[in-house]
Amino acid sequence: xxxxxxxxxxxxxTSAAVCRNGEILSNIIAxxxxxxxxxxxxxxxxxxxxxxxxxxxVEAALSKAGVTQEELSAVAFTQGPGLLGALLVGxxxxxxxxxxxxxxxxxxxxxxxxxLANFLSPxxxxxxxxxxxxxxxxxxxxxxxxxxxxxxxxxxxxxxxxEAFDKAAKLIGLPYPGGPVIDKLARSGNPAFHLFPEPExxxxxxxxxxxxxxxxxxxxxxxxxxxxxxxxHLEDVCASYQHRIVSILIKKLEKAAKQxxxxxxxIAGGVSANSALRKRFREAGEKNRWxxxxxxxxxxxxxxxxxxxxxxxxxxxxxFADLSVTPYTREI
Ligand code: KG4
Ligand code: ZN
Numbered sequence: 001x002x003x004x005x006x007x008x009x010x011x012x013x014t015s016a017a018v019c020r021n022g023e024i025l026s027n028i029i030a031x032x033x034x035x036x037x038x039x040x041x042x043x044x045x046x047x048x049x050x051x052x053x054x055x056x057x058v059e060a061a062l063s064k065a066g067v068t069q070e071e072l073s074a075v076a077f078t079q080g081p082g083l084l085g086a087l088l089v090g091x092x093x094x095x096x097x098x099x100x101x102x103x104x105x106x107x108x109x110x111x112x113x114x115x116l117a118n119f120l121s122p123x124x125x126x127x128x129x130x131x132x133x134x135x136x137x138x139x140x141x142x143x144x145x146x147x148x149x150x151x152x153x154x155x156x157x158x159x160x161x162x163e164a165f166d167k168a169a170k171l172i173g174l175p176y177p178g179g180p181v182i183d184k185l186a187r188s189g190n191p192a193f194h195l196f197p198e199p200e201x202x203x204x205x206x207x208x209x210x211x212x213x214x215x216x217x218x219x220x221x222x223x224x225x226x227x228x229x230x231x232x233h234l235e236d237v238c239a240s241y242q243h244r245i246v247s248i249l250i251k252k253l254e255k256a257a258k259q260x261x262x263x264x265x266x267i268a269g270g271v272s273a274n275s276a277l278r279k280r281f282r283e284a285g286e287k288n289r290w291x292x293x294x295x296x297x298x299x300x301x302x303x304x305x306x307x308x309x310x311x312x313x314x315x316x317x318x319x320f321a322d323l324s325v326t327p328y329t330r331e332i
Contacts, residue, residue, distance in 0.1 A: 001020055002021060002073040002074065002316075003019070003067055003071050003072050003073050004018070004019050004020075004072070004073060004074050004075070004076050004106070004308050004311050004312055004315060005017075005018055005058070005061070005062070005074075005076070005097070005308075006018070006019070006075075006077065006304040006305070006307035006311050007054075007058070007077040007090045007093060007094045007307065008077075008078045008090065008110075008113075008302055008303060008304040008306075008307045009050045009054065009077075009078065009082075009086050009087060009089050009090030009091075009093075010078045010081070010082025010083065010086060010087055010090075010110050010302065011041060011046065011082055011086060011136070011137075011302055012031065012032040012035055012041045012046050012049075012086075012302075013029050013030065013031050013032065013301070013302040013303065014029075014030040014032070014049065014050050014053040014054055014057050014089075015028060015029045015030070015057065015302065015303050015304035015305075015307075016028050016054075016057045016058045016060070016061035016304050017303070017304035017305045017307065018061050018062060018064075018065035018067050018308065019308040019309065019311075020065075020067070021312075022119075022312045024120060024305045024308060025064070025065035025066070025067065026060075026061045026062075026064035026065040027061070027298060027299075027304060027305035027308075028057050028061045028064065028304070029298075029302075029303050029304070030053045030056075032045070032046060032049045034049060035176060036175050038176075039170050039175075040166070040170070040176055041083070043084075043085055043086065044085065046083055046085065046086045047083070047085030047086050047088070047089055050086055050089035051089050054089055054090070054093050055093075058093075058097075061304070069101055072103055073103060073315065074098070074103050074104045074105065074106050074311065074315055075094045075095075075098040075101075075103065075104075075105050075106070076094075076105075076106040076107075076108050076307055076308060076310065076311025076312075076314070076315075077090050077091055077093075077106075077107065077108065077307065077311075078090060078091075078108055078109075078113070078307055079108060079109065079321075079325060079327055079328060080109065080110065080327050080328035080329055080330070080331075081109075081110060081138075081328060081329055081331050082110055082137075082327070082329065083329070084327060084329050087327035087329070088327055091326070091327045095323050095325075098323075104321075105320065105321050105322075105323065105325070106311040106314045106315060106319065106320060106321065107314075107321045107325055108307045108310045108311055108314070109310075110302075110307075111133060111135075111138055111140065111142075111331065112150055112310060113306040113309075113310040114133050114268040114269045114306060115131045115133055115142055115144060115150060115266070116147070116306060116313065117300070117303075117305070117306035117309070118131065118266045118268060118293045118294075118295055119309050120296065120299050120305060120306070120309055121293065121295065123293075124293070125144075125264045125266050125291070125293045126264060127144055127145060127146050127147065128143065128146075128260075128262060128264075129144050129262055129264035129265065129266055129293075130143055130144070130253070130256055130257055130262050130264070130265050130266070131144055131266040131267065131268055132249060132252075132265075132267045133267075133268045133269045134161040134162060134249065134267065134268075134269045134270070134271035135160060135161075135162050135270045135271060135302075136160060136162035136163060136177070136179075136270055137160050137162070137163070138155070138156070138160050138269070139155060139156040139160045139161045139162075139206050139208070139249075140152050140154065140155050140156075141153050141154035141155070141204050141252065141253065141256045143256075143260055147313045148313070148314075148319075152331075153204050153260070154203065154204025154205050154252060154256060155205060155206070156205065156206040156207065156208060157201060157205050157206070157207050158207050158209035159207075159208040159209045159212065160208065161206070161208060161245055161249060161271045162177075162179055162269070162270050162271045164208035164209075164211060164212055164245055165177075165178045165179035165182050165242075165245065165271065165274075166178040166179065168182065168212055168215055168241055169181055169182055171212070171215060171219065172219070172230065172234070172237070172238075173230075177270075179270065179271060179273070179274065182238045182242055183242065183273075183274050183276070185234060185235050186238040186239040186241075186242045186243075186276065187235075187239075187275065188235045189233075189235030189236040189237070189238050189240070190235075190236045190239055190240070191239040191240055191242070191243035191276075192240070192243075193233065193236035193237070193239065193240045194236070194237065194240040195240070196214055196215070196218075196240060196241060196243075196244035197210065197211065197214050197244075198244065198247070198248065199211065199248065204252055204255060204256050204259070205252075206248060206249075206252060208245065208248070211244055211248075215241055219237070242274070242276050243276065246274070246276050246277045246280050247280075249277060250277075250281065250284050253265065253284065254284060254288060257290065263288075263290050263291060264291050264293070265281075265285065265290045265291070265292055265293070266292070266293035266294070267281055267292075267293075267294055268295060269301075270300060270301040270302065272294060272295065272300045273297055273300040273301055278294055
């Protein structure tokens, strides 16, 4: 029964989790709220905060799991993609910890771990399946042939879906991260209030930069005519903007499902916490007779639980790294 300690530090959450035989015993997440005042993640600040938090977070994960250092079989960690300085904290800590305990290290790709978060549910998907992975830095359609073979069949050609939420929030004057704030406001707004344009992108790729620009021009025009426009229609603007992002995502997902002839469809990543996306994904599932999978909220945004399950699968394959491994910042 392997016991794995997992570490995630790719962006602005310092997280550690412990799993025994693929079952999560603890998943501690320290979110760096300090970035909020800057309206986005400051890489240097992220690294410093990871350094300050990592020991405390790992100790909390072990203690909550009721597991001692001696019981650990391996240490899994996010190798990339992410911010270099932030990743370095987790990677260096994990390597030193594993070396001291004389146990192996396991490298995990952060984006693959988002997909594998779906395996933390009691009824996980069966391979092959499709996963729409939507986060702050990535938007990907992934064809999952097996737990270790994933092919990116569609991706964004500019901004990620999460970025479209975050940049819109900044434009409107809402705090960072914008996704959850827009999601909340949109609940009491009218999604048909304004029709945002739909980008024309070939194949299974996405584009989100045009919708953000169109929001900017739309607001400028409306505010010129009525300076109180935004305060009067904040919820409607959020609902309409969110509606378009979700419809872009669902449309491409339906296209990919047809093209790859799959009926098992999952979503993952921070934006999969979005209530409108979850709802319309379920509806698309009923319409197309898909079997749909969504990770629990806790495992949608960045967390070490997903690194633990990805690490566990690699442990079963005895897929260990040596201590010379270094982080990578972009998808490889
Ligand atoms: O996966 P994640 O935690 O970190 C990355 O790997 O990027 O995703 C963070 C992104 C942010 O852009 C955030 O605004 C977005 O996920 N997000 C949401 C919601 N919760 C988080 N976007 C829309 N609705 C939400 N409820
Ligand atoms: Zn992520």
